[in-house]
Amino acid sequence: MSQIRAAILTLSDKGSRGERVDESGPALSSWLAERGVKTVHAHVIPDEYEQIVEVLTDWADRDIADLILTTGGTGVSPRDVTPEATAQVCSRMIPGLGELMRQESLKITPMAALSRAAAGIRHQSLIINLPGSPKGAVENLAAVWPVIGHGVEKIRGGQEDCAGRFDR
Secondary structure (H helix, E strand, O other): OOOOEEEEEEEOHHHHOOOOOOOHHHHHHHHHHOOOOEEEEEEEEOOOHHHHHHHHHHHHHOOOOOEEEEEOOOOOOOOOOHHHHHHHHOOEEOHHHHHHHHHHHOOOOHHHHHOOOOEEEEOOEEEEEEOOOHHHHHHHHHHHHHHHHHHHHHHOOOOOOOOOOOOO
């Protein structure tokens, strides 16, 4: 498979108004770069359902990235609507990625039980919701990273079998 292209969407009311510097997007981009993944686009918008739907739809429909990461908006506050927006744009959800992120995060903090992070597919893009903190975003991406390359490959039509890939 060719190099994975990533796009990062940071959801932050304060960040979108310039009242807070986005640290999560750059942290994810740096982490991805260390693994040979190019971040082709990054943007900060407010925690607004319609805007999130619009950007995720646009990015996936224009095929700008194989992997679209969101950071922020996965908690339980009234403004946390990222999982709902993700579910709206995806044709198929991948519950195992959210489950794995919560499982691994619970080893670090009991607050992980409040995460509502989701993941799914729109056209040929894998969309994954990550927490808003730089540390949490990177830890959650690391938790699912071992399956991301294969997932992206399969979404893009790859024919390689899953069997034996991770058998112990």
